[in-house]
Amino acid sequence: MAVFDVFQPLAHVTPRFTEEQLEEIVQWFDENAKPLLVINEGEPINVVTIEQLIKFLELKKYHRRSFRYPTYQELMLEVEKIKAGVTRVLTKDQLIYILDRWILMPEIKHELGLAFQIFDTxxxxxxxxxxxxxIVTQYGEPFSEDETREILRDANVRGDGIVYYENFIESLFSIAPELYELKTEYLFDDPDEDPSVPPEPVIEEVEEEPPPPPPPPPPPAKGKKKK
Structure with a gap:
């Protein structure tokens, strides 16, 4: 078993970011990093601070279908795993390693269910x-007549002409678990179009109530009458 090196966390990990996303991360790092970390009395190496990483996450560069934004507590737990809790700085590889922890990959059963929902108007x-x-004869890559007949036979397990597609999907994957190995893509590029993704919370700005007016000045003291 390979030993995990906190300064080379990507040695045995393949980041799941696309090439374009990796280039964007590297560019952001190069623009913001400073030589602040010295390892084993060597030359200072470029790093970014945890505070800078938090600001990077606040840019919301990745949509909610492909990236789950961590809470501060979750972020700090990952920071502690690579021993950066004390220095509070991250190397380029550490930055990519941490961000990669929250990438969401498309799950084929889920995407298949969404495809059925599109037609279930x-x-x-x-x-x-x-x-x-x-659907199977006119959309995408059309199935042949024999393939269509086989699909319909397997789908119509109740024999009443109605297919409850969630049950059908579960049955399909239980019979053929190798389907889990198939690679898929997100059906909805825009997370706001995906009915399974909750919308981002709308933070309403609360108008501050104006401070109460100052109390009226006390009435002037009455002088004593002369005798």
Whole structure:
């Protein structure tokens, strides 16, 4: 088992970012890093601070379908794992390693369920055999007549012409678990179009109430009457 090196955390890890995303991270690092860390009395190396990483996360560069933004506590737990809790600075590899922890990869069962939901315009949680036949013969890469017949036979397990697609998907993957190995892509590029992704919370600005007016000055003291 390879020993984890806190200064080379990517030695046995392949980042899941795209090439474009990695280039963007490296560019941001190079623009913000400063030679603040010395290892084993060597030359100072470029690092960014944890505070800078927090500001980077606040830029919201990745949408909610592909990246789960961590809380401050979650972030600090990962920082502690690479022993950066004391120095509070991160090397380029450490930065990429930490960000990679919260990448979300598309899950084929989930994306398949979303595909069914697109055609379930009435939100019935089921489709009729005729509708599925139309989908598999006219959308994407059309299936042949024999393939369509086999799909419909497996889908119509109740024999009533109605397919509850969530049950069908579960049955499909239980029969053929090798389907989990298939790579898939996100059906919705825009997370706001994906019905399974909750919208970002809207933070309403609370208007501060004006301070109460100062109390009126006390009435002037009455002088004593002369006798």
């Amino acid at each position: 009435e939100n019935r949680n089921f489709l009729e055999i005729d509708e599925i036949s139309l």
